[in-house]
Amino acid sequence: MPRALMLHDESPRARLETLDEDRLPERAVRVAIDYSDLNYKDAMAVTGQGKIVRDYPLVPGIDFAGTVTASTDARFDADDRVILTGWGVGERYWGGFAEAMRVDADWLVPCPRPLSTREAMLFGTAGLTAMLSVMRLQEAGLSPGDGPVAVSGASGGVGSWAVSILAHEGFEVHAITGKPDQGDWLTRLGAAQVLARDDFTERGRPLASTHWAGAVDTVGGQVLANLLAQMRYAGKVAAVGLAGDAALPTTVMPFILRGVALLGVDSVYIPFERRRAAWQRIAALPNALLTHMQVEEIGLEDVESQAHAMIEGRTHGRLLIDPHR
Ligand SMILES: NC(=O)c1ccc[n+]([C@@H]2O[C@H](COP(=O)([O-])OP(=O)(O)OC[C@H]3O[C@@H](n4cnc5c(N)ncnc54)[C@H](OP(=O)(O)O)[C@@H]3O)[C@@H](O)[C@H]2O)c1
Incomplete structure (x- = not known):
């Protein structure tokens, strides 16, 4: 039983x-x-x-x-x-x-082979969602040559897999974390820069100096609003989570003046074929990614x-x- x-x-x-x-x-x-x-x-x-x-x-x-x-x-x-x-x-x-x-x-x-069931759950919903975020950004046209990609909530499940997969795909990843003690680990996962979450939690201007071509946001709230304000022209942001806040205190400015795209990511009700495609991409990742998690x-x-x-x-x-x- x-x-x-x-x-x-x-x-x-x-x-x-x-x-x-x-x-x-x-x-x-x-x-x-x-x-x-x-x-x-x-x-x-x-x-x-x-x-x-x-x-x-x-x-x-x-x-x-x-x-x-x-x-x-x-x-x-x-x-x-x-x-x-x-x-x-x-x-x-x-x-x-x-x-x-x-x-x-x-x-x-x-x-999918060669994933074991244990490895499949090392990725789990977090890894699947990170992969879906990367697919969403790539399908929107983001490529490594466009510029750095920020990941918020970087030490979390979705965030850490997003750092790892984006780095593997050749992107320059800037990991935003509230845990400075996890900086070395995030660097081992492939982050080129580790940024303090505190620098993103205060209310900022609707448009600020631009930094990133892409972003994966697992935090929502003010962090997402500040990311949107700091995206480069035609930047692409995958909105994944609400670990900080479900609200989004932003304006239309990043969208109408810089052509920024906000891309929703859902892992719960995606159709079977996309689900299977994402798992097959996960199964094809090198084993080294698992050893660093x-x-x-x-x-x-x-x-x-x-x-x-x-x-x-x-x-x-x-x-x-x-x-x-
Ligand atoms: N769209 C979907 O289908 C989908 C699928 C899976 C998860 N999600 C959502 O994505 C988010 C992350 O999920 P997860 O499973 O990766 O969770 P997790 O492992 O707990 O990671 C969340 C991370 O967010 C940061 N964080 C936590 N509390 C915060 C706060 N109050 N303010 C700002 N940052 C905070 C922390 O990272 P740092 O300390 O590094 O900043 C934490 O490690 C959740 O909101 C979850 O519901 C959505």
């Missing part, structure tokens, strides 16, 4: 429970989960921030990778290695903080405390969850 972290709408909110098989949702594919990971949205769900959880009780975990143990859907057979990210899993539907889960076949992507491996019982740490901005890199630990 699989163990799972279960969220309840009463105290204690997060409880480790053992589930009878018939308590798992009636969905087509049963997956033995090898790894999940802790994302900002998971941390919000576990700690009860925002309105992430739609129905209680709920097994959180917006992504996982594992091996199919049974399937009534022709697209999957036992022993297939699969990845699940998004689709409202871990928000509306039971998710990945469990030893096994039953899910819809439509939600699954084959785990900072990873802490935790079990289901550690999730709640790490979720609080993440909301308080005390985590960095990737938190990999081994549900069998």
Whole structure:
């Protein structure tokens, strides 16, 4: 019988429970989960921030990778290695903080070789979102010759993968972080410059001196507003997250006077083919990128405390969850 972290709408909110098989949702594919990971949205769900959880009780975990143990859907057979990210899993539907889960076949992507299921979750939703951001910037025409690319929230999951992937793609990356002690690590990931978050949090002018040709913003709020004000002519900004603030206190000036483009990035409901294409690009990345990532491996019982740490901005890199630990 699989163990799972279960969220309840009463105290204690997060409880480790053992589930009878018939308590798992009636969905087509049963997956033995090898790894999940802790994302900002998971941390919000576990700690009860925002309105992430739609129905209680709920097994959180917006992504996982594992091996199919049974399937009534022709697209999957036992022993297939699969990845699940998004689709409202871990928000509306039971998710990945469990030893096994039953899910819809439509939600699954084959785990592309040579990625192991562990490596797939080292990337996880964070790595997928970083890759989607890079694809979005490149599709909008951004290339390394255009100038440097800023990444905010650089020490976080999405941010650190964005630094790493952009550097691998040949871009000059300027990493913006609130953790000066992570500067050396960000440099090892490929950042050419490490900038202090404090320099971006004060309200600035609608248009300021220009620095960057591109940006990946995981923070939102004033940081995104200041990035927009400092983009070069025809700069491209991928808006990914709201770790700082969901508001965007900007003006139309960067858009109408400098032709700056603000590009939205969603990883939850992207269609299957784009999802698979992004995972294939991830699988083709050199192994060295994985060796530079900072990873802490935790079990289901550690999730709640790490979720609080993440909301308080005390985590960095990737938190990999081994549900069998
Ligand atoms: N669009 C999508 O589909 C999608 C997918 C995944 C994630 N997201 C969003 O992207 C954001 C990052 O997710 P994640 O999983 O990478 O989270 P994470 O690992 O916690 O990283 C967030 C980073 O943002 C910075 N930060 C934290 N609190 C902050 C604050 N109050 N003000 C300014 N900066 C702050 C920190 O980096 P530094 O200390 O280095 O500054 C932190 O490491 C979240 O808002 C998440 O919801 C969106």
